[in-house]
Amino acid sequence: MPDGGSAWRRQGLEVAVAEQEESVIWLRPEHAPVGRPAERSRAEITAAAVELADREGLEAVSMRRVAAILGTGAASLYRYVATRDDLLDLMADSTGSEYDLPAPSGDWQADLLVIARQARQIMRRHRWLPAMVIGRPALGPHGVDVLEHVLDVLADHPAGPARKLEAFAILSGLTALFVQNEMAAADTATRHAAYLRHVAAAGDHPRITALLAASPPDGNPGDQFDAVLARTLTGVLG
Amino acid sequence: MPDGGSAWRRQGLEVAVAEQEESVIWLRPEHAPVGRPAERSRAEITAAAVELADREGLEAVSMRRVAAILGTGAASLYRYVATRDDLLDLMADSTGSEYDLPAPSGDWQADLLVIARQARQIMRRHRWLPAMVIGRPALGPHGVDVLEHVLDVLADHPAGPARKLEAFAILSGLTALFVQNEMAAADTATRHAAYLRHVAAAGDHPRITALLAASPPDGNPGDQFDAVLARTLTGVLG
């Protein structure tokens, strides 16, 4: 049988292995137990992709460029990853290793804020992360560790499982939203401002006109992150 | 001068026009005042793109496919739009016409909830919208109308302009997050569940194991949208 695509996985070395869904990369063994050994690893490829994304953005992460960084051919990457989206999932989950997860203190609200603040820092380090957290939530080994920790923090909380999962999703999503907004402040805001000035000059939309007139002398609103997130969490939890 | 790209715009018919930023599509006149008349309009192209996205998703919206729907060549679209992202901006803003904006009632919290609920419905109608609202917030003519209305609702509110703008961004973003989550419930959740079952079976992560065991008999948490959004808005505003 020529190649044929991972036939060894079906040979029943472990019964549980045969039952696995192949649609999720975390359940696919990284290396085959027989045959020519691989020269690289998922971690190595992921690290290269993350570094490239940090430097030039997500859209610069093409199979060819990642392969070039590693000094291989583009097609070789498909021995480690079924598709580009798999690589993106690996990238997103790998950032989960940057969390420091201290033991729960008893104050779940404070503990969740600690996590959220770390998430914010991590997303600032990897400016492509917010878009992935929002648009393609991946739950790999590291993400599972974070989820376990959140559930540990909420262990004594009376809310049901579904609500706790929702709280986790909102914590991640809202943090990503915040970071995305503060990143777009320098870029998108300028483009919007040009059009908003035009709208203000046109005469309709008096509220926008007034807002733009009073905008410069307005003190900056400070960092609303903690306050908004705390309120939102008490909204979904008790 | 052969074509050369919209030279008439520089001829100073209107002084204000010459000052315009060309980087924003809303400030670029749709049709040239001289020369051969265009056979189509931005609105027509936008409508075709929206219909295609509603049917087959955002990634199906390619210049070639949109052009094919209209019975033209792909290159022709660039007479109406400078880039594909411009077309996406047009699509996003066009959904702003689906709002019904009643006069402010005096209760700003209730009025904002009315807007948010409409946003939710609109995003459910156009399943590609949440990703755009979050990743590429476009503020066109219709978006400006909605913003004007929100500012009108908040006219008597003591918060500063920056905070009101932040409230608007959070209102849109959080709504998009919610819709994205409820859409992913059927798709992503299934993929996650397979891996989560594996994690639970592995033995570590006892909280996740317990959560999965108690998951089926747990009553669904009802619709948290109104509650979470209200709490968050009072978090950023007074």
Add this chain to the structure above:
DNA sequence: CCAGTTCGCAAACATCGTTCGCGAACATCG
């Protein structure tokens, strides 16, 4: 040593966004 299997990867395919160049179409003006 050989049979079995996987690995690395050049080449090819389909598709994408975008640009170029030019004939055709239209409004204006002489």
Add this chain to the structure above:
DNA sequence: CGATGTTCGCGAACGATGTTTGCGAACTGG
């Protein structure tokens, strides 16, 4: 009415993308 100036429509091409195919090379268990 015809010439002129300008834009429009668009076939063809360019470069880049994700992915597949096919095969020689590399390794291992028997």
